[in-house]
Amino acid sequence: MPRTLPKPSPETRHFWEGCKAGELRLQRCRRCSEPYFPPRPFCPSCACRDVDVFTASGKATLYSYIINHRPRADMGTEPHSIAVVELAEGPRMMTNVINCPQTPEALQLDMPLQVVFGNESAEMALPYFEPAGKPRL
């Protein structure tokens, strides 16, 4: 069963196009400079419509997570992490921490992570995170 994939909206399409191009795209207000996520065409801090899209560093730390021992039908059969990471630029996002054992010992809060994009279909790549410093395969 293939993983359920997001359906981009007009307001979020730039994010998903970025993932497909290997870029983690955030937005930032031109007035108050506050980076934010998830995408929307205005700044949630000051309601300014004058916003930029920029490519984030892909660096993050592990903010919190669970290890789901009852995976959804489209998520395989093995226990897996569902995590919230804090991006170096400030915003947080949900993800899976991959390329490491899915255990409490391997998943330590505040550990450094880096983004890695998983091609899930011809149109869609999802941003995942892996322990920082892992050599790119």
Add this chain to the structure above:
Amino acid sequence: MRGVAVVGAAETTRLGIIPELSVIGLHADAALNAMADAGLRPSEIDGLATAGEYPPALAAYLGLAPKWIDGTSVGGCSFMLHVRHAAAAIEAGYCTTVLVTHGESGRSGVGRMPHSTTTSSLAAEFEYPYGVAGATSNLTIPALRYMKACGTTEEDIARVVVVQREWAAMNPRASLKTPITVEEVLNSEIIAWPFRRPMCCLRTDGGGALILTDASRAKGFAGKPVYITGTGEGVESPMVSMMKDFTTFRAFRSAGADAFVQAGITHADVDHLMIYDAFAHLPLYGLEDLGFCQPGETKDFIRERKTAPGGELPMNTNGGGLCYMHSGMYGMYALQESVRQLRGIAPAQVPGARISVCAGVGGMFAAAGVVIFTSDDPTLRT
């Protein structure tokens, strides 16, 4: 607020596994029991609030012609918000007698709306692809951060279950009455680490209903009236990943603060507490966010048995969503237990309870509602 009372309160005739009733049937069973409790006929009810059912459908089913309705549906705490909104409506003169109902076939799924997961919400786009499947793998995510920040251990979370099982043991209607130890909790099946099965709520069928009216009429009913003295509500984000600080729930803080100010009470005045416990970490957040404990102190508060039978702040005395019942939107059962305690008819009665605080969560830390009840007639206040 000085003017609104609960004059009818009841749950469904049975709780647990009720395959012979659909969702609307559970609403109706609870509503009829609450009307019988108050000694009211449908023609005497002119306000209706409900969640999980379309208010006009329920009004028609019950034979009501309400001139005020509230369909606020923000998850399990919706009923706390209904009580708040209904009290305001009664005080504004929009209606005189409000029925608040809940019914949910959480276990049997009879007549339940299909669960929608493929909407174009931001949560569907930015959380669902990572495998969240309901509250078990979603509402639980902040816990590890809370635990690290507060030095709270898995044993501390397990102890919440142990204490609530003690309360449940005194309640004939509770689903899980067998005593459990910290070790047994920690040796149970992992559902979503660090959460093990006993740390997660039950899935059961049931319902409940309340009837509210002006306090000046409250003594004319069969049951002992319980008065609403303070309320609060708030929201944060429907996406748990967007919760600003995983160690504290903003909506709990604001709703609690508003309710305490309105009630004009201090924490020392509180005799009884209900905090929505869909999962065992929620009472830890609630105790701190409502101001009963300083941040990080809750683990000690529970270890010292302050919330246990005989403790200074009896909490979740029906056994809670972990042990009593949890249909999906548990808030109604927390309200019912607060009312029972102040009426003096709870199975695990807190002697002399006069003030009860009841706090609910909705969604994935998305919404909160707080109701403070008192058994003291506010119309006699000078």
